[in-house]
Amino acid sequence: MNEFTHVDSNNQPGMVDVSDKTITKREATAESIVTLGTEILQQLTDGDIQSKKGPIFQTAIIAGTMAAKRTHETIPFCHPLPLEKCKFSITPLNTTQVQIHCTCSTSARTGVEMEALNGASAAALTIYDMCKAVSKAITINNTRLLTKSGGKSDFQAT
Amino acid sequence: MNEFTHVDSNNQPGMVDVSDKTITKREATAESIVTLGTEILQQLTDGDIQSKKGPIFQTAIIAGTMAAKRTHETIPFCHPLPLEKCKFSITPLNTTQVQIHCTCSTSARTGVEMEALNGASAAALTIYDMCKAVSKAITINNTRLLTKSGGKSDFQAT
Amino acid sequence: MNEFTHVDSNNQPGMVDVSDKTITKREATAESIVTLGTEILQQLTDGDIQSKKGPIFQTAIIAGTMAAKRTHETIPFCHPLPLEKCKFSITPLNTTQVQIHCTCSTSARTGVEMEALNGASAAALTIYDMCKAVSKAITINNTRLLTKSGGKSDFQAT
Amino acid sequence: MNEFTHVDSNNQPGMVDVSDKTITKREATAESIVTLGTEILQQLTDGDIQSKKGPIFQTAIIAGTMAAKRTHETIPFCHPLPLEKCKFSITPLNTTQVQIHCTCSTSARTGVEMEALNGASAAALTIYDMCKAVSKAITINNTRLLTKSGGKSDFQAT
Amino acid sequence: MNEFTHVDSNNQPGMVDVSDKTITKREATAESIVTLGTEILQQLTDGDIQSKKGPIFQTAIIAGTMAAKRTHETIPFCHPLPLEKCKFSITPLNTTQVQIHCTCSTSARTGVEMEALNGASAAALTIYDMCKAVSKAITINNTRLLTKSGGKSDFQAT
Amino acid sequence: MNEFTHVDSNNQPGMVDVSDKTITKREATAESIVTLGTEILQQLTDGDIQSKKGPIFQTAIIAGTMAAKRTHETIPFCHPLPLEKCKFSITPLNTTQVQIHCTCSTSARTGVEMEALNGASAAALTIYDMCKAVSKAITINNTRLLTKSGGKSDFQAT
Numbered sequence: 001m002n003e004f005t006h007v008d009s010n011n012q013p014g015m016v017d018v019s020d021k022t023i024t025k026r027e028a029t030a031e032s033i034v035t036l037g038t039e040i041l042q043q044l045t046d047g048d049i050q051s052k053k054g055p056i057f058q059t060a061i062i063a064g065t066m067a068a069k070r071t072h073e074t075i076p077f078c079h080p081l082p083l084e085k086c087k088f089s090i091t092p093l094n095t096t097q098v099q100i101h102c103t104c105s106t107s108a109r110t111g112v113e114m115e116a117l118n119g120a121s122a123a124a125l126t127i128y129d130m131c132k133a134v135s136k137a138i139t140i141n142n143t144r145l146l147t148k149s150g151g152k153s154d155f156q157a158t
Numbered sequence: 159m160n161e162f163t164h165v166d167s168n169n170q171p172g173m174v175d176v177s178d179k180t181i182t183k184r185e186a187t188a189e190s191i192v193t194l195g196t197e198i199l200q201q202l203t204d205g206d207i208q209s210k211k212g213p214i215f216q217t218a219i220i221a222g223t224m225a226a227k228r229t230h231e232t233i234p235f236c237h238p239l240p241l242e243k244c245k246f247s248i249t250p251l252n253t254t255q256v257q258i259h260c261t262c263s264t265s266a267r268t269g270v271e272m273e274a275l276n277g278a279s280a281a282a283l284t285i286y287d288m289c290k291a292v293s294k295a296i297t298i299n300n301t302r303l304l305t306k307s308g309g310k311s312d313f314q315a316t
Numbered sequence: 317m318n319e320f321t322h323v324d325s326n327n328q329p330g331m332v333d334v335s336d337k338t339i340t341k342r343e344a345t346a347e348s349i350v351t352l353g354t355e356i357l358q359q360l361t362d363g364d365i366q367s368k369k370g371p372i373f374q375t376a377i378i379a380g381t382m383a384a385k386r387t388h389e390t391i392p393f394c395h396p397l398p399l400e401k402c403k404f405s406i407t408p409l410n411t412t413q414v415q416i417h418c419t420c421s422t423s424a425r426t427g428v429e430m431e432a433l434n435g436a437s438a439a440a441l442t443i444y445d446m447c448k449a450v451s452k453a454i455t456i457n458n459t460r461l462l463t464k465s466g467g468k469s470d471f472q473a474t
Numbered sequence: 475m476n477e478f479t480h481v482d483s484n485n486q487p488g489m490v491d492v493s494d495k496t497i498t499k500r501e502a503t504a505e506s507i508v509t510l511g512t513e514i515l516q517q518l519t520d521g522d523i524q525s526k527k528g529p530i531f532q533t534a535i536i537a538g539t540m541a542a543k544r545t546h547e548t549i550p551f552c553h554p555l556p557l558e559k560c561k562f563s564i565t566p567l568n569t570t571q572v573q574i575h576c577t578c579s580t581s582a583r584t585g586v587e588m589e590a591l592n593g594a595s596a597a598a599l600t601i602y603d604m605c606k607a608v609s610k611a612i613t614i615n616n617t618r619l620l621t622k623s624g625g626k627s628d629f630q631a632t
Numbered sequence: 633m634n635e636f637t638h639v640d641s642n643n644q645p646g647m648v649d650v651s652d653k654t655i656t657k658r659e660a661t662a663e664s665i666v667t668l669g670t671e672i673l674q675q676l677t678d679g680d681i682q683s684k685k686g687p688i689f690q691t692a693i694i695a696g697t698m699a700a701k702r703t704h705e706t707i708p709f710c711h712p713l714p715l716e717k718c719k720f721s722i723t724p725l726n727t728t729q730v731q732i733h734c735t736c737s738t739s740a741r742t743g744v745e746m747e748a749l750n751g752a753s754a755a756a757l758t759i760y761d762m763c764k765a766v767s768k769a770i771t772i773n774n775t776r777l778l779t780k781s782g783g784k785s786d787f788q789a790t
Numbered sequence: 791m792n793e794f795t796h797v798d799s800n801n802q803p804g805m806v807d808v809s810d811k812t813i814t815k816r817e818a819t820a821e822s823i824v825t826l827g828t829e830i831l832q833q834l835t836d837g838d839i840q841s842k843k844g845p846i847f848q849t850a851i852i853a854g855t856m857a858a859k860r861t862h863e864t865i866p867f868c869h870p871l872p873l874e875k876c877k878f879s880i881t882p883l884n885t886t887q888v889q890i891h892c893t894c895s896t897s898a899r900t901g902v903e904m905e906a907l908n909g910a911s912a913a914a915l916t917i918y919d920m921c922k923a924v925s926k927a928i929t930i931n932n933t934r935l936l937t938k939s940g941g942k943s944d945f946q947a948t
Contacts, residue, residue, distance in 0.1 A: 004202070004210045005291040006217075012878075013213040013288070013848055015855055019815065019874040019895045025493065044162075052162045055171040058371055058487055059164075062378045062550045063234050065489055069546055069554050072859055074232075074280050075287050076221050076852045080859050080872040082554040084493040084583060088486075105493045109874060113294075114287050121279050121298075122232050129233050129272050130171070132303075133163040136271075136313045140279075140301035145294050155294045170404075171374055173381055177341065177400040177421045183651065213848055216645055220708045220852045223647055227704055227712050230385055234378045238385050238398040240712040242651040242741060246644075263651045267400060320518070320526045321607040322533075328720075329529040329604070329690055331697055335657065335716040335737045360478070368478045371487040375480075379550050388701055390548075390596050391603050392537050392694045396701050396714040425716060429610075430603050437595050437614075438548050445549050445588050446487070449479040452587075452619050452629045456595075459614035461606075471610045499809065529690055532803055536694045536866045539805055543862055543870050556870040558809040558899060562802075579809045636834070636842045637923040638849075645845040645920070676794075684794045687803040691796075695866050706864075706912050707919050708853050745926075746919050753911050753930075754864050761865050761904050762803070765795040768903075768935050768945045772911075775930035777922075787926045 006077050015077040021109040026150035027085075029103040030116035032124040033142040038095050040134050045092065056130045060100070061088040064123030068104055071118040081108050083115060088123060100124055101146070111151045117143060164235050173235040179267040184308035185243075187261040188274035190282040191300040196253050198292050203250065214288045218258070219246040222281030226262055229276040236273075239266050244277060248285075258282055259304070269309045275301060322393050331393040337425040342466035343401075345419040346432035348440040349458040354411050356450050361408065372446045376416070377404045380439030384420055387434040397424050399431060404439060416440055417462070427467045433459060480551050489551040495583040500624035501559075503577040504590035506598040507616040512569050514608050519566065530604045534574070535562040538597030542578055545592040555582045557589060562597060574598055575620070585625045591617060638709050647709045653741040658782035659717075661735040662748035664756040665774040670727050672766050677724065688762045692732070693720045696755030700736055703750040713740050715747060720755060732756055733778070743783045749775060796867050805867045811899040816940035817875075819893040820906035822914040823932040828885050830924050835882065846920045850890070851878045854913030858894055861908040868905075871898050876909060880917075890914055891936070901941045907933060 005016050036044070044052050068086045072078040085105035093099040102119035104112040124140045131138060148155040163174050194202070202210050226244045230236040243263035251257040260277035262270040282298045289296060306313040321332050352360070360368050381402045388396040401421035409415040418435035420428040440456045447454060464471040479490050510518070518526050539560045546554040559579035567573040576593035578586040598614045605612060622629040637648050668676070676684050700718045704710040717737035725731040734751035736744040756772045763770060780787040795806050826834070834842050858876045862868040875895035883889040892909035894902040914930045921928060938945040 003291060004214070004288065006288040007210050007213045011208050011210070011213055013217045013851060014878065015873075015876045017875040017877065017895070019897070050169050052165050052169070054370065055165045055169055055374055056162070058374050059171045059234055059378055061487060062375055063232065066382070066547070066550055067232050073856070074221065074225050075284055076217055076856055078287060079874065082556065082582075082872065083489075084553065085491040086489045087491065088488065105491070107493070108872075113290065114283065117286065118283055121283060124301075125272065125276055125279060126233055128275065129236060130162065130164040132271065133161060136303050136306065137315070138302065141299045143282075143298035143301070144296065145290075148294065157295070171377060172404065173399075173402045175401040175403065175421070177423070212844065216845055216848050217852055219645060220849055224705070224708055224856070231382070234382055237400065240398065240714065240740075241647075242711065243649040244647045245649065246646065263649070265651070266398075319607060320530070320604065322604040323526050323529045327524050327526070327529055329533045329693060330720065331715075331718045333717040333719065333737070335739070366485050368481050368485070371481045371485055372478070375487045375550055379548065383548050389698070390537065390541050391600055392533055392698055394603060395716065398714065424714075429606060430599065433602065434599055437599060440617075441588065441592055441595060442549055444591065445552060446478065446480040448587060448619075449477060452622065453631070454618065456617035457615045459598075459617070460612065461610050464610065473611070528686065532687055532690050533694055535803060536691055540698070540863070540866055556872065556898075557805075558869065559807040560805045561807065562804065579807070581809070635923060636846070636920065638920040639842050639845045643840050643842070643845055645849045682801050684797050684801070687797045687801055688794070691803045691866055695864065699864050706853065706857050707916055708849055710919060745922060746915065749918065750915055753915060756933075757904065757908055757911060758865055760907065761868060762794065762796040764903065764935075765793060768938065769947070770934065772933035773931045775914075775933070776928065777926050780926065789927070 018079060018109040023107055023109055024150050025107050026111045027105040028111060028113045028116040028148040029101060029146045030120040031142060031144055031146050032100045032120035032140060034098045034124050034127050035096055035139045036131055037135060040131050041096055056127060057090045060090055060123040060126040063126040064088055064102055064119040067122030068115045068119030071115045074118060075114050078114050079110050081106050111148060113145050113148055176237060176267040181265055181267055182308050183265050184269045185263040186269060186271045186274040186306040187259060187304045188278040189300060189302055189304050190258045190278040190298060192256045192282050192285050193254055193297045194289055195293060198289050199254055214285060215248045218248055218281040218284040221284040222246055222260055222277040225280030226273045226277030229273045232276060233272050237268050239264050269306060271303050271306055334395060334425040339423055339425055340466050341423050342427045343421040344427060344429045344432040344464040345417060345462045346436040347458060347460055347462050348416045348436040348456060350414045350440050350443050351412055351455045352447055353451060356447050357412055372443060373406045376406055376439040376442040379442040380404055380418055380435040383438030384431045384435030387431045390434060391430050394430050395426050397422050427464060429461050429464055492553060492583040497581055497583055498624045499581050500585045501579040502585060502587045502590040502622040503575060503620045504594040505616060505618055505620050506574045506594035506614060508572045508598050508601050509570055509613045509615060510605055511609060514605050515570055530601060531564045534564055534597040534600040537600040538562055538576055538593040541596030542589045542593030545589045548592060549588050552588050553584050555580050585622060587619050587622055650711060650741040655739055655741055656782050657739050658743045659737040660743060660745045660748040660780040661733060661778045662752040663774060663776055663778050664732045664752035664772060666730045666756050666759050667728055667771045668763055669767060672763050673728055688759060689722045692722055692755040692758040695758040696720055696734055696751040699754030700747045700751030703747045706750060707746050710746050711742050713738050743780060745777050745780055808899040813897055813899055814940050815897050816901045817895040818901060818903045818906040818938040819891060819936045820910040821932060821934055821936050822890045822910040822930060824888045824914050824917050825886055825929045826921055827925060830921050831886055846917060847880045850880055850913040850916040853916040854878055854892055854909040857912030858905045858909030861905045864908060865904050869900050871896050901938060903935050903938055
């Protein structure tokens with residue numbers, strides 16, 4: 001098992017020094033599931049042409065993209081990284097849940113997992129915000145990394 | 159059931175106009191659960207005096223507080239609110255999970271639910287970031303509102 | 317004619333002291349016109365149900381709202397103001413131009429003109445950004461204040 | 475004519491993936507014209523040594539530079555780019571108008587048009603803010619790209 | 633002697649709850665001294681009409697004002713406060729030093745000491761930045777609170 | 791003696807054009823000294839296991855790291871730089887003073903002195919904030935560059 005890389009031998013927190021790592025193309029995809037409940041989700045998708053799903057999911061994509069770009073402002077020891085790709089898919093998973101996927105990519109000395117996770121999380125919170133007048137019993141679950149490539153080791157969620 | 163207040167009759171998204179609402183004292187508490195797994199959590203809490211729990215949980219509290227103050231920069235239609243209180247408790251829930259509670263309060267024309275949720279979420283992501291070198295199989299669950307008071311109607315999660 | 321309130325007798329720039337002014341409800345509406353040209357605008361509005369107008373105008377509304385909330389970060393001597401309302405309308409004006417209106421409101425010691433202007437301007441730049449792959453000959457014009465109320469004197473553009 | 479690159483086949487908005495583009499030196503110059511009117515402009519430039527023009531134009535340069543650096547925070551799908559050059563010239567054009575030129579440059583996988591446009595626009599709004607106590611009938615016009623080089627195709631405004 | 637109000641009985645850091653305090657008019661003035669050395673300061677003030685002092689001190693005022701407005705983004709447990717006044721004076725103190733005074737004011741439940749200190753500090757760092765090509769042996773000293781009023785107790789530096 | 795690189799021949803302030811400089815690995819260390827006084831420092835370090843020093847110094851490290859990453863938002867003409875390393879040490883220097891060292895590093899066309907100075911300064915202000923309820927007579931001194939390498943010329947403070 002690896003070390004807690006953000007805590008040094010004096011038990012002080014700090015940024016990992018990545019200055020000697022190689023620049024490689026990094027990619028990561030994260031997921032987040034918003035449990036809205038049947039009533040909200042049905043109402044959200046009502047109407048073929050003019051459902052509320054359009055503006056709500058689009059606002060979530062925009063909020064998620066903007067948050068992913070600024071991840072290093074939110075997570076104290078994240079390195080600033082100029083994102084080159086940030087792609088969202090937001091789709092109803094069943095009659096009660098919406099699934100968010102966020103894929104980030106860049107060429108850098110460190111990975112973009114936190115960018116993908118922060119992007120998915122901000123999109124989920126935005127959906128929450130735009131539906132909370134209908135019900136407060138919304139829950140965000142399963143915020144997790146799905147895949148990651150380009151660093152020391154790849155990762156694939158089971 | 160209520161309306162989707164952030165989408166107008168032309169299906170355009172937008173901020174809710176709260177300018178005619180009364181200023182009252184608002185409070186909200188949100189929760190988020192980080193499932194770290196037994197190995198990480200045990201390693202995290204090892205050592206009575208100098209466990210890694212200290213710096214990691216403290217970094218999470220600071221990140222969560224700073225994120226809560228800037229919620230309106232992340233959630234597109236959140237109103238800017240000058241937070242007067244932002245209190246965290248982060249505690250191991252069992253051998254695999256850490257529970258985050260974030261309570262926000264202010265006197266305003268609208269509530270602080272999103273501030274509490276965003277604070278809890280940022281604290282959870284920060285714990286994730288500081289433990290991800292040990293394992294990538296961390297999941298954030300149950301990000302939800304626990305209680306809310308001071309607005310049109312109170313809320314208590316069941 | 318009035319003074320240049322942001323430059324003192326030593327010719328130093330600075331924030332206006334509003335601490336002794338009264339809190340009143342302020343509102344301002346600003347305009348900005350994006351000249352896209354016939355080709356872009358036609359292509360943008362093509363397709364009854366799935367025109368590109370939807371996502372582009374909605375992205376502009378979101379960008380404009382988020383920029384309006386953070387006006388004091390962009391304009392050096394603007395006072396921070398907690399916006400209570402920020403409403404956009406974006407509509408094709410003719411076969412070549414799109415008109416943006418942004419209305420901001422809050423209760424404060426100073427007005428929200430710059431918030432409305434900054435919001436309209438950010439929405440215009442966002443439309444520019446999303447159409448610039450089609451043509452670089454886009455121009456933003458007529459960024460100006462339309463109305464203002466609630467302060468020492470009202471204003472109505474002629 | 476090209477595509478709307480920021481809207482996908484499902485009509486969802488999103489960032490363009492530039493991860494496979496080559497890093498080249500990019501430069502762009504944008505313009506913005508502030509119509510202040512004869513009275514303001516004359517008053518602004520009065521006094522050989524201590525005109526108000528000094529602090530107002532300098533504040534505009536600083537605001538424009540700071541805004542250009544943060545363009546990706548304002549324009550939702552702009553890529554974060556570390557600017558290496560940001561140069562302003564602000565000059566009276568005639569007895570009623572001030573002309574702003576902003577040139578941005580960096581080595582990146584995508585261009586700096588939006589940085590130049592956002593910089594010029596923020597400088598124009600700052601001049602507006604600092605003159606608005608004298609008159610509300612100020613207009614910002616002609617915010618447009620003048621030249622661009624270093625990408626797939628160069629551009630020169632006619 | 634008082635308590636460390638930002639650390640609770642479990643030794644966890646956190647924001648002070650000010651939600652039950654009364655809104656009063658608060659003011660604070662802070663100081664910072666930049667020791668530039670004789671050579672820089674003389675060169676800076678050379679030329680009656682067109683000394684470098686103009687643009688450098690003005691840039692410092694603008695940077696300090698903008699930083700003061702965003703103090704709660706830099707200092708983790710500072711409450712967000714809408715500043716109503718932020719006034720700078722920057723003056724050569726002798727042949728080697730420049731003195732910065734920053735006065736902040738607002739009506740709030742908590743004081744503006746950190747805003748004044750952060751403003752003075754950002755102005756000092758900006759002067760440093762603009763003079764550092766001339767010499768690296770610049771030092772910032774005496775960053776401290778001079779006066780404070782409007783809270784539980786006033787303060788006057790000795 | 792060198793030029794004031796941030797002020798041009800028309801006495802206008804502006805960013806230095808670094809687009810033709812070579813990318814090299816840059817490193818800089820800055821210092822800041824917080825004079826807390828004997829009473830605060832003793833109280834701060836009281837208790838072997840649970841001294842207030844832990845949370846206060848850790849909060850300062852986090853605030854300093856986050857500020858260093860955003861230096862270009864505070865200092866008007868600083869270039870945005872993706873920091874690859876940001877390391878703090880905060881140690882009591884004697885019975886009244888705490889010494890902060892901040893080392894920043896990245897590969898870039900320009901140096902990281904301002905990042906190190908801004909990081910040290912934000913950490914110092916955070917310690918101030920967390921101790922100010924105990925005494926207002928705290929002073930921050932000696933904010934200065936200690937070493938710098940990787941650019942045109944190295945520097946070592948005497």
